[in-house]
Amino acid sequence: MKASHSLCILTLGISSYLAVSAGAVAQAENGRARFQDRALREAINQRYHSLRLAKVELRDAPLDSAVEYLHAKAMAVARGVSVPNFVVIVPQGVESRNVDIRLNDIPLFEALAYICDQTGTEFSFEPNAVVVCAKGAPLPRSNLADLALLCPWLTAINLAKIDIRSMSMNDALEYLAEKARKATSDERTINLVLPPDTDNNASKIINLRADNMPFAEAFRYVCLLGGADFVVEPHALIVASAGKPLPTGDPEESRSGRSPLWKVVVPKFSVQQVSVTDAFACLKHLTEKVSPMTPNFVIQASLTSTPQEMTLNLEEMPFFEAVRYLCYLSDSRYTVEKYAINIVPQPKPEPPKEEPKADDTQ
Numbered sequence: 001m002k003a004s005h006s007l008c009i010l011t012l013g014i015s016s017y018l019a020v021s022a023g024a025v026a027q028a029e030n031g032r033a034r035f036q037d038r039a040l041r042e043a044i045n046q047r048y049h050s051l052r053l054a055k056v057e058l059r060d061a062p063l064d065s066a067v068e069y070l071h072a073k074a075m076a077v078a079r080g081v082s083v084p085n086f087v088v089i090v091p092q093g094v095e096s097r098n099v100d101i102r103l104n105d106i107p108l109f110e111a112l113a114y115i116c117d118q119t120g121t122e123f124s125f126e127p128n129a130v131v132v133c134a135k136g137a138p139l140p141r142s143n144l145a146d147l148a149l150l151c152p153w154l155t156a157i158n159l160a161k162i163d164i165r166s167m168s169m170n171d172a173l174e175y176l177a178e179k180a181r182k183a184t185s186d187e188r189t190i191n192l193v194l195p196p197d198t199d200n201n202a203s204k205i206i207n208l209r210a211d212n213m214p215f216a217e218a219f220r221y222v223c224l225l226g227g228a229d230f231v232v233e234p235h236a237l238i239v240a241s242a243g244k245p246l247p248t249g250d251p252e253e254s255r256s257g258r259s260p261l262w263k264v265v266v267p268k269f270s271v272q273q274v275s276v277t278d279a280f281a282c283l284k285h286l287t288e289k290v291s292p293m294t295p296n297f298v299i300q301a302s303l304t305s306t307p308q309e310m311t312l313n314l315e316e317m318p319f320f321e322a323v324r325y326l327c328y329l330s331d332s333r334y335t336v337e338k339y340a341i342n343i344v345p346q347p348k349p350e351p352p353k354e355e356p357k358a359d360d361t362q
Contacts, residue, residue, distance in 0.1 A: 035113055035123055044109055044125070050081050051108040058099045063119045064088050066099040067112070067132065074108050083108075085129040085210055087221050090121065128217045146232035147216050154190070157183050157215040164208040169226030170194045172206040173219065173239060180215040189315045191236035193325045196309065201228040201241050235321050236314070238328070259336055260293040264319040273309040276330045280343065283322055295319070296340040303332055303345060 035041055053073045058066050067086055074083045097119040103111055109123075109130075116122050116132065123132040126142075147155050157180045164172045177190040195202045204226045210218065223230050223239060231238045266286050271279045280297045288294050310329050314322055327333050327343060335342045 035109060035125070040125065041109075045107050048081065048083075048108060050079060051077060051083060053077065053106055053108060053111055054104065056101065056103040056106060056111050058101050058115075061099045063090055063097065063099065063115070063121065063132070066115050066119075070108060070111060070115075085213060086132065087129045087224075088132045089224055090119075090132070090134065126217075128213055129221070141229075143220060143230060143232055144216055150232050150234050151237075153184070153188070154180070154216055155214070159183060159213055159215055159218060160211065162208055162210040162213060162218055164206055164222070167206055168197075168202060169204050169206055169222060169228065169239075170197065170202045172208065172222045172226075176215060176219055176222065183215070191314050191317065193236050193238040193312065193328065195228070195240060196329065197311070199241060201226045233321075235317055236325065238325075259320075261287070261291065261295055261319045264291045264293070266290065266317050266319055266322055267315065269312065269314045269317060269322055271313075272311050274311075276303050276308055276310065276326075276332075276343075279310045279312070279326050279330075283319075283326065287319055291319075297343060298340045299343040300332075300345060303330060303343060 035044070051074050053070075054077075056070070056073065058069060061069065067088055071083075071086070099115050099118050101114055101118060103114065112123060112130075112132075116135075120135050121132055122135045123130050125131075144155065159176070159179050160183075162176070162179070164175055167175065173192060173194060177192055181187050181189055197203065206222055206225050208218065208222060208225075219230065219237070228239050228241055231240070264287060266283070267290065269283060269286055271282050274282070277299060280299060284295050284297060308330055310326065312325060312329060314325070323334055323341065330343075331346050332343050333346055335344070
């Protein structure tokens, strides 16, 4: 079976916390470890001893199809044993390395190890998934500590069933946020700051099928599959391409209390594919409804002359945080003055300075 996409998450049965021996887990940095670790390997094979495959036969199969094949085999012999989620994250080029292998009477994870050997990949264990990635690649960073500190209520959300099929990264993240909202008793909204639809990461196709997975981990995996990262802030989750700088503003002015708008909270703000000018005009209009102070925005002409379509949906958002997120999406920054808030383009990074060449004539 030829897979149409190289980025996917495959769920092998009902997801479970990977229960291995305490000694093996203790050797895993931040609760993760690679299968090459001998103690962990023995513990995993013992923990899942019943997941022994009588026959594995793959001919010219892509990596994700090979793992999907193991899924069917594992489920056939599971007999009540929970088989963990499998996350396949492969860079461009790896998906073309096909698997050709024949094995008999082999533990599930030993079979996966042979498949990884043939495709130049390896796998490691996380609390909620087995992660398959390029050999030597750094283990995915977890945001759980940030979530527990800044948004503890998000860490308690568990999604009973996830079914994402051929969605863009942005649509997949909005799907997860909506599922999480419905899973809370008060249907609390999760504010997302997503990259523009024109961003290469935003348009990547994602497939995810999982049961009983924490929202925070599902969100992280979708970002990883889209080639993006997310940052936790008290009022929103910010998704951006890896390496893109975080939103900036004028914290000294906006948060020092010198602006009357500092304590203003906008109950609801929503714009869909609008220009920079229209987005700030909408924020101004909504702020006037909840504050006696009218914000004036002065937007530099270079920002208004470049066509941009901005989409942002926020609830219970402090005014200056909304300004900062709009600036982030429009590659701009703001400064607060006595009578207006100036919106100007982000300065372009200076090119690296060339080292002076040595004088060969001496």
